[in-house]
Amino acid sequence: MVNVMAMLAGFQEQHEKAMYLVIINHGFRFVQLLIFFLIILSSLWDFHVAAARDNIGDTLRVGDTLNSSSALVSASNKFTLLFLTNGSSSNYSYLYIKRYNVSDANKAWVANRDSPVLYPHGVLTLDSNNTLKIITTQGGPGSGDGDPLVVLGSVPKSSSTVVATLLDSGNFILQELNSDGSTKQVWWQSFDYPTDTFLPGMKLGVNHSNNGHIWSLTSWTSFHNPLPGPFTLGWDPNGRQLEIRGRGTVYWRSGNYNTSSNRFEFIIPNQKLIFHYSIFLNENEEYLTYTTRDDDQNGEFPEWLLNFDGRLFNFYGSALDIARADECGNNIDGLGCQTNDQLTDFCKAEVGQKFQQKKGYFKPTPLSSTSRCPYWLKDVSNTTSNITSADCEDTCRRYCDCLGFDFLYQYPTGCRFWSSDCEFYEDFTQPGTASSFVRSMAPKSSPSKSPVIKPFASCVIYEEEEENLNFQVYCLVKHYKQLDRFNFMFLRFSVPALFLVGENEIDQNKLLVMGHDLSIFSYASIMAATCNFAEENKLGEGGFGPVYKGRLLTGKEIAVKRLSKCSGQGTLEFKNELILIYELQHTNLVQLFGFCIHREERMLIYEYMPNKSLDYFLFDATEGVLLDWHKRFSIIEGITQGLLYLHKYSRKKVVHRDLKASNVLLDKDMNPKISDFGMARIFTHTELQINTGRIVGTLGYMPPEYAMNGIFSIKSDVYSFGVLMLEILSGRKNNSFYNDDRVLNLAGYAWELWKDGAGLQLMDSNLGDSCNKDQFLRCVNVGLLCVGDNAANRPTMSEVISMLTNESLPLPEPTKPSFCTEEVIVATIVGGKPQILSMNGMTISDMCGR
Template identity: 35%
Template sequence: MRFSSHANLFFVLFVLCFHVLDVCTAIDSITSSQSIKDPETLRSEDGNFTLGFFTPQNSTNRYVGIWWKSQSTVVWVANRNQPLNDSSGIVTIAKDGNLVVLNGQKQVIWSTNVSKILSNTSSEFSDSGKLVLMETTTGNILWDSFHQPSDTLLPSMKLSINTKTNKKVELTSWESPSNPSIGSFSSGVVQRFHIIEVFIWNETRPYWRSGPWNGGVFLGIPNMSTYLNGFKGGDDGEGNTDIYYTVPSELGFVIYMLNSKGQYEQKLWDAEKNEMIIRWTSKVSDCDVYGICGPFTSCNAQSKPICSCLKGFEPRNKEEWNGKNWTGGCVRRTPLKCERVKNQNTSTDAKKDGFLKLQMVKVPDFLEGSPVESDICRSKCLENCSCVAYSHDDGIGCMSWTANLLDMQQFSEGGLDLYVRVAHSELDKGTNTKIIITTAAIIAIVIMITSACACFMWRTSKHPAKVWQLINSVRKGNNKAFVQFNNEGTPEHESHSVIEELSQVKLQELLLFDFKRAAAATDNFHLSNKLGQGGFGPVYKGELEDGQEIAVKRLSRASIQGLEEFMNEIVVISKLQHRNLVKLFGCCVEGDEKMLIYEYMPNKSLDVFIFDPSKCKLLGWRKRSSIIEGIARGLLYLHRDSRLKIIHRDLKASNILLDEELNPKISDFGMARIFGGTQDQVNTRRVVGTYGYMSPEYAMEGLFSEKSDVFSFGVLVLEIVSGRRNSSSYGNVHALSLLGFAWIQWKEGNALSLIDPEIYDPSHHQDILRCIHIGLLCVQELAEDRPTMAAVISMLNSEFVLPPPTQSAFIQRQKMLNLALSEENRRFCSINTVSVTEIQGR
């Protein structure tokens, strides 16, 4: 049968078109039976990302990579160091289940290298640009490209470091624009004292530094764009510290690429030009190169020369410095006071060191962090001879430096204020005059406010209805002297903490609510908004006009108890700011009404979860471990790092509130006590708190210190691990408290029986036992045997061997109850008064 020439031509074209379509059409996934052969591709569902073979510009080698839109924007490369020299490459699933790249001789030149794969696997490609290897039947991810990146950070891709294993996820630059092999530069996360920074290294030497991340922006990058403001990160609870970013869909596609010169480039897709454009680069001037000017210097790109010594310092080597070799840096011109005293070169009455303020700077490397306020940050630095500078940021807290100040840069805008320690003689005379005037003013204000607060406390104890007017009078500067008396008319020394420390509270900063506003927020305290009921009265959920959710703690009108606790809580908590402490928004005092307004905690309190058989499953071990550490950090802040040294005195599960992410916040400071600078222990005639959480020296003798809170923390730890209340009975004889039960099980080597079955996992066995061990150390009979909270946090985050615990206090529940009943029966003739607090979480 003969075909015409037209028919022959049509047939040939049909066959060619079919062949072309077969080659160029992207497949959906890669399996052992469905491979990608050069030049075939695998495309994401939205069509933006492509996996396939490509050749870089000015090169003849072939690589397997992922690109956005076109091969001009390659974001990931598989066989970086082993290129293909022809077009015979294949991407497939090998017999061992790994995703591999084969050359023409079927040799593996790249593999996902996952060991001991037990089931069939396949590889898929997502719209985020992520390539994954997963088990076909279960869908479990065995490997993904986001954990082995090349030179590009994509949205939601994380740079990370595991603090336990030191495993890192880092970017590595190309050798050159035409060679994707691993170059000299790498970039990743560094964490010191829970402060995160991003570094670029040239081989092993730091080349660039982002400055500290404050939860939103990197403080060493001026004028961060809205894209950079989207950075998120932190500790994921599994030992990983990471940083990543997301981009709102309306902003398009944004990436960060580490180029072969060691510079970050922020690129975004320009749909009109149909190409990626550079919007930011990490190196604008030589000042962006790490430590270019040496220690105790500042680099300013607008100055000539760019490097200068900090005020009070001079070049270490003037000849090198004048020759523009600045790496030697500068040295202090005049020794500090503590250095002179230490070397006995002068008398101890030498004038104190001071601080020079540098504005809008990139703060130096090797910072140490502490979550305290700015003025406490200053005093802590001044008291420490090793501290050479400090700075403060609301998102981070206090930053201090004890080593050379390295890698500083002067910005024209942005940055932070840095206070550099110098000898008194280096301070400006004008600055000295300002300090004298400021100090005198502060002393005068403290005296005035102290007088006002004295009057305030006396009047509120006698005339509760006038509290609102008195607060307003203090705010307006109407200050009067006072003497506070108790109900019998004799001086009451137990309240001295409120009297003395109220002067430190800036009442003008405390938001005062009127009754109408509080009532409107809670729908007139409607029953449906009631969150709980305690001895002080009810707690209601509310919502302000701007949508802010609040919790309103309303003191019962009928209660004659609680006014001092009410005022004490205002005094204490209004000066505290920490992620693990509940935030006080304000108060309302009008007529007989007294209310405290807090941030709203949607998950109520810890006891709601750990003691509820249905809800305890929601708190696995990782979350419970995170809660334990959060409570510990909150207590450390109260004891050591806050403006005031505070003993909580009523730490318990119902006073640990949980936010929307189940992060813990210590609440209820009505029983808290403020310690003076030299106080370590106080003897009180009024024992307050909750039985079961009180330390023996406090319950028996009225002695309390930070070790009292440590005891309560230990009880909490054992409750969290076991899911059991300390107030219940355990053991066959029904006379053991949880502390007694835990101690006996530990001593007999049977601690496993103490662990809540809902959280037990063999992989966490040692971590859980370590927490039980720490809990038992905290509840030891003698206060001096218990660790400090600083030591507790160190124990929680390290592997060192713990000391053996001695016998726990209150081994037998009956003994503890007998004590309580005895004290209650003798309350009218005893000097001790015990209040049992049972307050619902808010």
């Protein structure tokens, strides 16, 4: 019996230890999943309560009431108006407008965000005086015939019929009707008083005719508390742009509005929902509004939500970001972030000033006094304070000695700050969600314990020097003797040293998981996945080596690029792709899963593209039939979106430098994904061009300023895109056009046809009747503009998108392209003099003096 009990105790101890390791390994992912689970439970509760309501139509007439057991539903069942509590445990209710019959619906409008009603005693009524108001059936203010809790709107005494109607747009209006039932006048509408959600048809701006009434959004205080929070989204009439402010300070601006592309400079493009903006300006009002083509596109509803931490995103479907003001206080060069000293971290000497949400507690260190533990309190006078985590974080960031903060109340409200005399201890056994916020440079390790360091679990690559093959790997190291603690350890590896760590200390059948879902694969796992690099698994061969198809034990299909041992620049390309993967995440860029190093071999592991590369279809007489005009134009659009992201919307401005048909991969739906970033270069946001002595890329796709003088910029990619687009239109390679007396490249051939008014003769015969001839000629025009001789005159990718999609936009006439006739000669700088190295058609990995 004793032995059995001992075995059970040992099993329990091992089980608990394993659970701790799982929790430590996953860190915040565990907390995020828990929060998400609680949010879903709350949403399901709301859905359950809403489903049991009596549907009383879309209209309240004089004398009608709406209570906690009934709901208004718009005519086409798109929106509903009803009283709801914020979660199953709340005693108070609010009058909300939200999507009808959607379980996780966002509460798009709140009537009484400052005046909650004790549940279930709230009542909305349109009384005999034509006043729309919220009252309570319980004694006290707002009960019976006394003063209402909230007056929404009123209509002067009139002989006309007065009603309150919930529209399919989500707008709740109080209106007078004509005898035929049409609207005579709208006296009040919810769209004039938005809360934290911006619906199509709403306005952001100012109404000069109504005492300067402002249309703007104000965030909630927290997920369950609709009290006005710290962030607002409004329209700046002076700068003609959107602004997100935190407690009055501008955190983010949208930048200028481009009428031709219908885009704001710093609004993150949405790949699934297309927003159409309209700006109205007259003597009475100035505002911005937006619409979408349909209410539901690809399972996505248009519904902008300003979160309580400053994040602006479209709530439904993929929750795609629109603006990230929540990142603007973390020394991050985000799109549209304002360089205001009030927003930046004052402790610039420290590395990493983000705050991490954790479960645990603060307490004094053994060698410190308790006089500064806690540090100090802020605005904790009552539980209805609308102080939020963003306010607390902003205050803590201003004091270099502030270790972190937590809250005193459940909402949460009221900050309690902790100094560096304290220490934070994680405790995963605490009930509820994580409620402490700890600065990323902490916690401190205890001097009394020496943890045993095992192989690292999570790493981030950081480039040290471009010309040096060493790079740094920042790793999260697990402390096996302190299962409730973990610290960051900084390790610096060269490529061979990194191989030794991966080869000697990691189980051959396991993966070493890194940041951004990037993994270090063991050599054995790659050999097994590719059947020892079997010839039948070979997908092709590029300038840096062969590519193989593989299948992991998990069933996931991969593509393995095995860098050639003979490639002098293979290591540089390998390193460059690893660094860039942390900056580039876009639907039109191929995804890198990880890498493998084995002795002298280096391998990159990508997502598998079942339809290979674009050149496989484009330049094959049989396969080319599968690319009709609709598909080709879709591929062109996808490539432009990917390049636009690289040049403008990624966190780092990137020039690809080797865009061509073989570097555009096609997924199962024939959507394009740009690949091979080994030659790419990162620009700072202030750099316009770079001059280099190393010429890399593919001859025929290089612009003259780069091939002859080593000058490259985003306009270099525009040139390559122009050549590629002409290849897509013609179905022929760049160097396959000739006439009787001279050699022509594709750009030269297209120019000759365009000059003679015969642009349609460039069309691939495989297109047949599927081709839209006007659209085709427009593409030829844009392609020729992109391959122009003067880089300054080439359009940007955002202008290219406008030219391709806005058919009413007049296009400039192209000029004679560079490298139009004769043999294409490429030179590089050797000893200060140009040297002829090669002709068109060859991939160059490196051209520099030896």
